[in-house]
Amino acid sequence: MKATLIVALAVVIVGIRVWRHRYARRKLGTPAGSPDRSPHGRRVRGDVELIVRREVHERLTTRVFRIGTLVILLGVAAAVIIPVIDKGGTPVARVGIVGPTTTLVRPTLAAAGSAQGVKVTISDETSLAAAMSALRAGRVDIVLVDDRYFEVAQGISATDTSALATYARSVAHYLGVEKALARQGIPASHIGALTLTLAGSAGLAIRGLTPAHHKNANLVTALYVLILTYVLLSQYGTWLLMGVVEEKSTRVVEVLLAAVSPLRLLVGKVTGIGLVAAAQAAAIVAVALELGAAVVSNLVKGTAPVPVVVGLVWLVLGYAFYCWLYAAVGSLVERTEQVQSVAFPVALPMLFGYIVSFTALGASSPSLLNQVLAYLPPTAPFVMPVLFALGQVAWWQVVASGLITAAAAVGMARIAGTIYRRAILRTGRRVKFSEVLHWQARPARPAAT
Amino acid sequence: MTLEFLDLRRRYGDVVALDGLSFDVPPGQVFGFLGPNGAGKTTAMRAVFGLVDLDAGSVRWDGAAIGLHERRQFGYMPEERGLYPGMQIQRQLEYMCELHGRTPADAVVATMRWLERLGIADRATNKLESLSLGNQQRVQLAAALAFEPELLILDEPFAGLDPVGIDEVTAILDEQAREGRGVLFSSHQLDLVEDICESVAIIDKGRLVAQGSLEELERQGARRLVVKVEGDRDGAWARGIGGVTISRTEAGESRLVLDDGVDSQALLARAMAAGPVVRFDFERRRLSEVFREAVR
Numbered sequence: 001m002k003a004t005l006i007v008a009l010a011v012v013i014v015g016i017r018v019w020r021h022r023y024a025r026r027k028l029g030t031p032a033g034s035p036d037r038s039p040h041g042r043r044v045r046g047d048v049e050l051i052v053r054r055e056v057h058e059r060l061t062t063r064v065f066r067i068g069t070l071v072i073l074l075g076v077a078a079a080v081i082i083p084v085i086d087k088g089g090t091p092v093a094r095v096g097i098v099g100p101t102t103t104l105v106r107p108t109l110a111a112a113g114s115a116q117g118v119k120v121t122i123s124d125e126t127s128l129a130a131a132m133s134a135l136r137a138g139r140v141d142i143v144l145v146d147d148r149y150f151e152v153a154q155g156i157s158a159t160d161t162s163a164l165a166t167y168a169r170s171v172a173h174y175l176g177v178e179k180a181l182a183r184q185g186i187p188a189s190h191i192g193a194l195t196l197t198l199a200g201s202a203g204l205a206i207r208g209l210t211p212a213h214h215k216n217a218n219l220v221t222a223l224y225v226l227i228l229t230y231v232l233l234s235q236y237g238t239w240l241l242m243g244v245v246e247e248k249s250t251r252v253v254e255v256l257l258a259a260v261s262p263l264r265l266l267v268g269k270v271t272g273i274g275l276v277a278a279a280q281a282a283a284i285v286a287v288a289l290e291l292g293a294a295v296v297s298n299l300v301k302g303t304a305p306v307p308v309v310v311g312l313v314w315l316v317l318g319y320a321f322y323c324w325l326y327a328a329v330g331s332l333v334e335r336t337e338q339v340q341s342v343a344f345p346v347a348l349p350m351l352f353g354y355i356v357s358f359t360a361l362g363a364s365s366p367s368l369l370n371q372v373l374a375y376l377p378p379t380a381p382f383v384m385p386v387l388f389a390l391g392q393v394a395w396w397q398v399v400a401s402g403l404i405t406a407a408a409a410v411g412m413a414r415i416a417g418t419i420y421r422r423a424i425l426r427t428g429r430r431v432k433f434s435e436v437l438h439w440q441a442r443p444a445r446p447a448a449t
Numbered sequence: 450m451t452l453e454f455l456d457l458r459r460r461y462g463d464v465v466a467l468d469g470l471s472f473d474v475p476p477g478q479v480f481g482f483l484g485p486n487g488a489g490k491t492t493a494m495r496a497v498f499g500l501v502d503l504d505a506g507s508v509r510w511d512g513a514a515i516g517l518h519e520r521r522q523f524g525y526m527p528e529e530r531g532l533y534p535g536m537q538i539q540r541q542l543e544y545m546c547e548l549h550g551r552t553p554a555d556a557v558v559a560t561m562r563w564l565e566r567l568g569i570a571d572r573a574t575n576k577l578e579s580l581s582l583g584n585q586q587r588v589q590l591a592a593a594l595a596f597e598p599e600l601l602i603l604d605e606p607f608a609g610l611d612p613v614g615i616d617e618v619t620a621i622l623d624e625q626a627r628e629g630r631g632v633l634f635s636s637h638q639l640d641l642v643e644d645i646c647e648s649v650a651i652i653d654k655g656r657l658v659a660q661g662s663l664e665e666l667e668r669q670g671a672r673r674l675v676v677k678v679e680g681d682r683d684g685a686w687a688r689g690i691g692g693v694t695i696s697r698t699e700a701g702e703s704r705l706v707l708d709d710g711v712d713s714q715a716l717l718a719r720a721m722a723a724g725p726v727v728r729f730d731f732e733r734r735r736l737s738e739v740f741r742e743a744v745r
């Protein structure tokens with residue numbers, strides 16, 4: 001799983017580098033490009049590369065970033081470790097037995113517990129009714145009925161990775177194999193050894209007094225992906241917004257635009273912050289997985305690699321869509337005090353997608369609203385990965401929605417580029433959208449003439 | 450190579466910022482760009498860097514249109530400055546050098562050379578915001594100079610500098626011009642402009658109202674004469690002479706403005722007749738006078 005994540009991250013980074021290199025190459029032949037060799041033959045860095053490097057370096061070296069990343073990592077670590085600590089000590093499986101059993105049953109129940117790290121206590125129940133009563137009252141966790149099947153209080157889903165579920169599946173399997181061997185007339189003294197060689201044979205059934213929860217390990221994955229996507233997209237969008245505002249309010253943008261075109265400045269900024277964001281997101285996932293593995297957390301142990309990778313891809317798509325929007329509104333602002341007023345409308349669709357996605361977590365099938373929002377670019381980065389993790393959409397639907405969002409990101413980039421170009425040099429007051437979106441919009445009068 | 454402003458026009462609603470502005474900035478000169486507030490100086494300077502969309506006209510460099518490639522060879526210091534407050538000074542200058550097409554190694558060398566030249570090398574790793582305003586101004590100048598531009602365009606480069614800083618910047622601009630670069634700068638400090646510029650352009654309401662070498666401009670207009678006749682405290686000897694106006698009398702010295710037809714030798718004779726003449730000088734107009742007349 002970790003290898004998959006690393007490969008995915010490497011592909012993203014290499015893809016960005018190749019794209020940037022080709023983009024810079026295309027521009028070299030035009031006056032807008034930069035020569036790649038100095039008169040002395042030494043390499044000159046391209047303008048976009050320089051902007052990316054500056055963004056990455058300045059971001060990584062700020063105290064705010066380092067402390068912020070540390071806080072997020074600590075939060076993730078706490079989310080992984082606390083449930084394990086809270087669960088406390090060795091898990092216990094209290095097994096009740098009703099009806100006749102073979103001599104192999106009790107040793108098998110105990111051996112399966114040892115293998116799973118579960119402490120097993122066995123009690124004989126006087127009748128099926130008494131056993132069911134004990135099960136409902138929580139005095140026992142699992143009941144073996146007539147050596148034919150197991151009964152549990154709540155059904156166990158195939159993806160349930162709790163200690164009891166794992167133990168129940170294991171012991172049901174072994175007892176099933178033993179019964180199959182006994183039917184073939186194999187002596188009880190040989191059955192123990194043969195059981196191990198017959199993996200794959202049908203085990204005993206496990207019945208639940210109530211159906212299995214829809215909640216499964218992927219639900220946890222979906223929840224984590226959703227929270228991570230919302231928190232990180234909000235954070236990275238704010239970085240971008242503040243970065244654009246800083247350049248405008250300090251007038252450094254005027255010096256930069258004397259040497260770089262507005263679009264290339266914007267692309268460099270978005271890419272640089274995007275790379276830092278990708279690195280931070282990768283660090284968060286890596287810490288979660290490493291810690292999860294170290295403390296044998298059910299939360300991480302059950303995390304399927306595909307939903308995590310899909311979640312990260314959607315994080316990238318979400319950034320690709322929202323980064324332009326944040327940069328565009330940042331160019332409208334004159335001072336940092338005005339940031340809040342322009343950031344809120346951009347944050348609204350994110351918040352909406354985030355909240356609506358929570359409703360999907362508790363549903364057995366996606367609502368119509370969720371199905372629609374899963375295809376709308378502003379909300380798809382939140383809704384679609386959740387639906388996918390819960391197994392409520394097919395892979396082609398994820399791809400289709402991804403393509404729609406990617407196309408929308410390209411369109412958003414074009415609109416944002418226009419807004420940025422028209423607004424970034426307007427100073428003196430906050431610029432209205434209507435002023436810069438007008439077809440024949442012209443730059444306003446500079447602060448001094 | 451010459452920078453040419455050709456018939457620049459720019460209107461913001463009812464406000465005319467540039468109204469057919471045309472003049473040339475020759476290479477190897479410190480060229481002053483003067484005008485009252487709101488005359489259009491900053492707009493014209495920004496037009497060089499494509500930061501203003503012109504209604505009409507163009508700015509040309511060596512006879513050709515200016516693109517991004519050319520602009521990267523120009524050093525620019527905007528009026529409101531513009532560097533990253535929280536970025537290390539050295540990294541900031543290296544970044545600017547590389548954005549203007551220098552290699553990383555060249556950028557490092559040039560940055561340290563200029564920081565040392567401006568006396569702030571010991572602050573190289575400090576953030577810009579930790580410097581005094583004067584030193585921030587020095588860093589801003591270094592950002593415009595470090596990549597060895599072919600042309601310098603500086604909007605109010607002396608604003609906020611102390612006398613020592615002014616001397617430093619003056620020496621640097623002079624040096625840049627002697628190395629063959631064109632140096633165009635705006636300023637309201639006319640005495641300073643008079644000291645360091647060879648030529649100036651004066652604009653008002655977006656139009657050129659005077660242009661030329663300082664010598665030409667100061668010689669233009671009516672002749673001015675300073676005369677001191679011993680024993681005459683208020684220039685009484687000059688009163689009533691046709692074509693002669695007494696503009697000011699101070700400490701026995703009379704400043705006279707002569708019409709075109711006035712014979713200075715005849716005037717000298719009249720002064721000598723009034724008493725011993727201890728001073729009889731033709732005086733050039735000060736730039737401030739040229740400026741005031743031009744924008745009146």
